[in-house]
Amino acid sequence: MTKVRALVLERQHELALREIDLPLEVGPGMVKIAIHTVGVCGSDVHYYTHGRIGPFVVNEPMVLGHEAAGTVVEVGEGVSHLKVGDRVCMEPGIPDPQSRASRLGMYNVDPAVRFWATPPVHGVLTAEVVHPANYTFKLPDHVSFAEGAMVEPFAVGMQAATKARITPGDTAIVLGAGPIGTMVALAALAGGCARVIVADFAQPKLDIAAQYQGVIPVNIGKRNLAEVVSELTEGWGADVVFECSGSPKAWETIMDLPRPGGAIVVVGLPVEPVRIDVAAASVKEVRIENVFRYAHQYDRAIALIGSGKVDLKPLISETFAFEDAVAAFDRAVEARPSDVKLQIRVAAE
Ligand code: ZN
Numbered sequence: 464m465t466k467v468r469a470l471v472l473e474r475q476h477e478l479a480l481r482e483i484d485l486p487l488e489v490g491p492g493m494v495k496i497a498i499h500t501v502g503v504c505g506s507d508v509h510y511y512t513h514g515r516i517g518p519f520v521v522n523e524p525m526v527l528g529h530e531a532a533g534t535v536v537e538v539g540e541g542v543s544h545l546k547v548g549d550r551v552c553m554e555p556g557i558p559d560p561q562s563r564a565s566r567l568g569m570y571n572v573d574p575a576v577r578f579w580a581t582p583p584v585h586g587v588l589t590a591e592v593v594h595p596a597n598y599t600f601k602l603p604d605h606v607s608f609a610e611g612a613m614v615e616p617f618a619v620g621m622q623a624a625t626k627a628r629i630t631p632g633d634t635a636i637v638l639g640a641g642p643i644g645t646m647v648a649l650a651a652l653a654g655g656c657a658r659v660i661v662a663d664f665a666q667p668k669l670d671i672a673a674q675y676q677g678v679i680p681v682n683i684g685k686r687n688l689a690e691v692v693s694e695l696t697e698g699w700g701a702d703v704v705f706e707c708s709g710s711p712k713a714w715e716t717i718m719d720l721p722r723p724g725g726a727i728v729v730v731g732l733p734v735e736p737v738r739i740d741v742a743a744a745s746v747k748e749v750r751i752e753n754v755f756r757y758a759h760q761y762d763r764a765i766a767l768i769g770s771g772k773v774d775l776k777p778l779i780s781e782t783f784a785f786e787d788a789v790a791a792f793d794r795a796v797e798a799r800p801s802d803v804k805l806q807i808r809v810a811a812e
Pocket of ligand 1: 504505506529530615616
């Protein structure tokens with residue numbers, strides 16, 4: 464064990480920037496990474512405010528953070544694709560490679576997966592971590608650490624766009640213009656959608672999404688979404704609807720939105736069970752897909768960011784110094800509608 468400084472969630476509502484013992488021995492197949500930048504995620508904030516997410520309960524002090532980029536500082540035996548000094552980002556979930564889910568290629572739903580900052584697994588708001596090289600990805604030289612730390616949430620968007628099976632020229636709808644909704648919209652556009660209608664009540668969020676070519680913002684506090692979609696598609700409906708709001712209310716009218724044979728991709732997790740109009744889904748043969756994190760998305764997410772086709776920089780609202788990490792979380796709790804992604808710079812430079 465090594466003593467390192469970390470942002471520790473002691474228990475619900477109590478954060479501390481303090482020293483903690485973490486295992487930092489670099490075994491075979493592993494790399495040690497000096498953390499540079501970490502994004503603040505809704506799940507980190509939820510553990511802070513609620514002390515749990517579903518079955519995952521914070522019973523012991525836990526380091527937060529799972530959206531990270533940094534520099535390789537030590538390489539374990541048998542690692543050939545990374546070297547000291549490489550700038551990298553990391554996939555936070557480590558599955559059991561021998562599990563049945565992993566062997567089927569869907570390692571994200573391996574029940575044994577260990578995911579950063581999901582109790583009892585520590586996260587990465589700390590100076591250094593040791594991680595499997597197989598889940599560590601090199602960043603192109605011109606992609607910043609800040610962008611590297613955005614790869615994790617963008618990978619969720621990539622998974623959603625992949626599950627949607629987008630065809631070039633498609634019209635998509637994204638319900639919810641939070642960070643994930645916006646990144647789903649960008650992945651859908653990169654995947655070939657001609658236009659993505661982004662729906663939310665919060666105008667500042669819509670204004671941020673509207674900066675991107677192909678995004679059509681719709682303030683659903685002012686306009687009826689089904690009417691807008693009907694107008695834009697001559698009554699046919701959208702090819703894909705991405706539910707990213709997590710709002711049970713969104714499900715009440717969602718079946719009005721897809722075209723016959725269209726798809727609904729569920730990204731947002733509703734806090735309570737929702738009712739689905741199965742008959743309405745049936746007469747349109749609506750395909751319903753679910754997204755849980757991501758699998759096999761990092762390479763392509765990094766390629767899109769590196770090519771310049773996807774620019775996530777406008778989504779970084781503010782960057783806090785590591786010393787101000789608690790303030791960053793308190794700012795996230797405020798949930799200002801103009802904030803998309805808050806980040807913490809762990810490294811001094
Ligand atoms: Zn996240």
